[in-house]
Amino acid sequence: MFYGKVVGTVVATEKDPRFEGYKLLVVQKVDHNGAVSGEPFVAVDFVQAGRGDFVCLTKSKDASWPSARTVPTDAGIMGIIDAVTLAAGKGE
């Protein structure tokens, strides 16, 4: 899994019906310190994350796992991170 920060939402009334019941969020890729480390992208939210949340995500086919593999996604928010504890000298 990789790290992200929720920065926005996506509303798409005309979309694949298999998205039914799931929220689409805009997520900024970040590193384990929370620093920006990649482009923003859109992910399916499986844990009711909110704007500003530091989250962990699963990519590719595994991202659709919790939904019995029906949701057409390559990125899924799987957890809201409370803490990342790093060994001495490993963080920024």
Next chain:
Amino acid sequence: MYLARVIGTVVASHKEPNLSGIKLLVVQDLADEGTQKSVIAADAVGAGVGDTVLVLQEGGSAREALGKPEAPINDAVIGIVDQYKGYGPESRA
């Protein structure tokens, strides 16, 4: 698969139910030593911070290694490495 060092742990109390009971480790590919790159890997062998580990990077086999067929994961720690040769930043050159 890749070799990595366990450099930390992640706590996410609010998470996808199929992840419960899975220890989440911060692992850094040995070839990324000295950078701020890391990923979160599910622990299948009881690895701890500081261990050098073997990490599997494919969700399906990772789920099998964990015995958790519904876990939405990408990486799993499936071995604790005692010795290795020729893998590290210089091997990426």
